[in-house]
Amino acid sequence: MEFEKDIEKLNIEFLKDKPLKDFTTFKIGGMARYIVFPKTAAELGEVIKLARKNQMDWKVLGNFSNVLVSEKGFDGVIITTVRMDFYKIDQNVIEAECGCMISQVAKKACENNLKGLEFAAGIPGTVGGAVYMNAGAYDGEIKDVFEFAEVLDENLNVVKLEKADMRFSYRHSRLKEEKLILLKATFRLQYAQKGDVLPIEKANEFNRRRREKQPLLYPSAGSIFKRPAGYFAGKLIEDAGLKGYRIGNACISEKHAGFIVNLGGASAEDVRKLIFHAQKTVYEKFGVLLEPEVEFIGEFETPLFEPDSKC
Ligand SMILES: Cc1cc2nc3c(=O)[nH]c(=O)nc-3n(C[C@H](O)[C@H](O)[C@H](O)COP(=O)(O)OP(=O)(O)OC[C@H]3O[C@@H](n4cnc5c(N)ncnc54)[C@H](O)[C@@H]3O)c2cc1C
Known part of the structure; x- marks a missing residue:
């Protein structure tokens, strides 16, 4: 593969065909074709040039702590900046x-x-x-x-x-x-x-x-929703009776309803279903649309909730 040869020539550290769940704080996520670790701004620029030259998708990430990666993963180049740490x-x-x-x-x-x-x-x-x-x-x-x-x-x-x-x-x-x-x-x-x-x-x-307040012993991506103006997402979810609500091994935290936690082996689709369910329930009860704070990488079957959706 051309991309791989070029990266090797430049002596930039990379991994091939690795599960992103080993990198995300959610411990969820399918395979990435490449994960590249540039050490300098110049190397980062080179990696992007090579990805473009080889017509591959690319995405820059840091510590993977605000992302939900689908089971289908990312068929391209994930560029993580963690070695650029001066x-x-x-x-x-x-x-x-x-x-x-x-x-x-x-x-x-x-x-x-x-x-x-x-x-x-x-x-x-x-x-x-x-x-x-x-x-x-x-x-x-x-x-x-x-x-x-x-x-x-x-x-x-x-x-x-x-x-x-x-x-x-x-x-x-x-x-x-x-x-x-x-x-x-x-x-x-x-x-x-x-x-x-x-x-x-x-x-x-x-x-x-x-x-004291957050479920830090379980993998998560922190607050799953943004704070809607005038409300707290966690309080709305709790008041909707969803604390502890579970789909597969993804669960709305008992400790803080603003967090979705991975109880072990949860799938990205379980989390998406839980996001949809929380959005729909809160919208129907309180008329507030919760907007995800976490970012999505890859393809998902479950959509996000839209107020006029029939699901
Ligand atoms: C337990 C826990 C607690 C958390 N608490 C908080 C909190 O209190 N407040 C809060 O705001 N967040 C919180 N978060 C969420 C998360 O840690 C933050 O959003 C953090 O800033 C994400 O940084 P990251 O490097 O992990 O980004 P990633 O998850 O790797 O990437 C997130 C987005 O940032 C972009 N990005 C990353 N690096 C760059 C770059 N160099 N240039 C351009 N774009 C870039 C990526 O493209 C992606 O779109 C928490 C998460 C967890 C798991």
Whole structure:
């Protein structure tokens, strides 16, 4: 196969015909033809060029923590950024490559007495994934600390984007609108002042709350739905009587109804059916349409619920 030979020539690490369930935090997902691990922005660009040259689909992922991959998998090239993981702290400014774990960056910031990223200490994704979806928790969001970023545009040019260019909103950024790949981001934090709770203590407290409230012992992709304006998805699902509701081995968590958990061997289709059921039930009871926060990769038989659907 041409693609494989080219990648080997460039000496870029890759795997062939591997199940994506070994990579996703959901522990669900079919085979990927290739999973490639570039170490630099230049390598990442080369992989995309080769995928295009060989007319193969490609998709950039970070830590696979916000995706549901179908059983049919992905017949193309999954490019994961996790080897692009250099970061540096200069006074109160942090520059981090896309594949750094945002939780690690947050922890380092806290250890340096910097505040602003404590909310991210328990988010199991990369800097790229976190900026892409303007990740947030506990009243903090990436956009609060983001200063600028380098991205790769569709023509594989490196472009600098300032915060004002990013069109951040709730779980949204410009990276979702255009096929832009985040290479590295710069965050500006604040020094903790005398009298402030120590950043590391704040981060530890947030993580304690997560352990208390979230079903972290089961594989999942975190909150399955976005927060609908004026409501909490988990509360609506719970009030609809769906806590513990199960299809196959996918289950609406007893601990936090905003999470769907994999009890062991759940299929992607079970999760999709559960998403549909939760959407339909909540819509019929409360008139609120829940929108998935998790992203779908591959083909699914079960559709998402639409208010006028007859299913
Ligand atoms: C237990 C648990 C708790 C969670 N808690 C939270 C939370 O509190 N708040 C929250 O917001 N999320 C939370 N999440 C969801 C998830 O961790 C975040 O959305 C995270 O930011 C996703 O990062 P990732 O690297 O895993 O992205 P992936 O799942 O790998 O990818 C998700 C999307 O990001 C895109 N992407 C990834 N890297 C790049 C890049 N370099 N450039 C452009 N696009 C890119 C991908 O193309 C894909 O569309 C949680 C998940 C779990 C499992």
